[in-house]
Amino acid sequence: MRVPILTYHAVNIAGNDYASNDHVAFAADLEMLHATGWRIVPLHWIVEQRLGKADRDLRRCVALTCDDGSDFDYHDLDHPQHGRQRSLYNLLLDFRARHGRAAQPDLHLTVFAIADPSARTAMDRACLIGHDWMQEHWWRAAQSSGLVAIENHSWDHNHPCLANPGPAGLVRGDFHDVTTDAKADHEIRQAQDYLAARLAPHRPSLFCYPFGHVNAFLADDWLPRNGEAIGLAAAFGDGAQPATTQSHRWNIPRYICGWHWKSPAELAAILDQAA
Template sequence: MTALILTYYSMNIDGNEYSNNDHVALSTDLRLLAALGWTITPLSTIVGAVIHRKLDPANKWVAITFDDGSWFDWYDLDHPTHGQQKSMANILRDFSQRHTGRSQPPIEATSFVIASPQARAQLEVTCMAGHRWWSDEWWPQAQHEGVIRIQNHSWDHNHISLDSTAVLHEKGRFSVVSTYQEADLDSICGAATSTIFAYPYGETSDFLVREYLPGHMLEHRLTAALTTKPEYVTNDSNRWLIPRFVCGCDWKSTEDLRTILQR
């Protein structure tokens, strides 16, 4: 192994145990990473090392990412079923206060957000029971502080519950993207700041990987793209197919994660 990218979903709250709450899992996992000597590293650092083939296994780098960009990433919230939940940002801040030093630099994670405000407004109704928990006013504050960087998770996720999406056919999948119009990744995140893309559903397409992303870099300004294929990041990783492990899918317990870290 060379480096790892771990992914959490802050909306994954179906209880208050490790197995059903990604906030509990993140808090526990951060302590395990520190105990095993891993350094929580900005995603951009790992991506840059991949691009220049300069990853060093001795560094034991791990990046933390979140997908979908709900309020749960940034704000503590009183969950209607499972009570008070500490935000991912505050979990990172608490860990940083205890561990930042020579071996652990200040924490920086990455949130991949859905760019379209219209899509998020509809998803609040279809996925969040009408709670206004998917707005974007926290993005500038997050970018300024740096504890969570904002990156692109597509315009509308081609989500199956939306009335219409940028993808012209077959909602609920991203592997069907096959035209320039469908692939246009412009977002209100700002082209100058959005440099890394995370494929919705972790799904890629040959058009994106072989044509659009490498062939239109002056337009989209992206440097890399992330899948959810559960593999280690190495100097041989394709910059448009960088793998990630997903909490709840690729590991479901501290023991599972320890196995991944020590494999």
């Protein structure tokens, strides 16, 4: 298993070309992956393979994720500077309408969502467009679609726009500061419970570190002690390597659009290296 996990941020809209807009990049990448013979599979398949719970043929497979859980993930929205944006979910539907279900039968996107409603409101006003486009009303419909899974991206991202210090003395803007049981309970356990209550019977089983900030306390101590008990099977960072059966269970690497690749050619190089 050498599976590239590709990550997008639907709030990354600074223009309407590949390099400046993750919606444009996502649509182009779906076509390129299909045209070059890559099979898109659900992220939980990679976890099941890593944990020895499945033995699928995952050669030339790729998984798709997006972070934060904005309304741009699910709804088409009119961006005030850059116009109508087709949601990532609808781009999946568009791809399926063009090519048919048999073309990518396991087509899937994992959305890592921020749980706390007040934090999402604060982030929308401080960092996005201030249109309250970080809601949760679409989570259940997305989860029920079979094309999307809603997973855990922490309680409040420990975002710098929030009151500092946060609960248990959290230094805002740095997820590396989650270094005690109290802080981890606030950021990860609380998010698990909130998401599970809104998505039942689905309960999140995957966690993604905000900012890609992975520390030894979480990856080597708290999550190994508590992850399974709260329903988590694995966690994801941003290590820019393919996921393999040897990947750290609580720090499986991903590639980030706009950081690890900024063009179709750069993504093609990542895929060539993985293959």
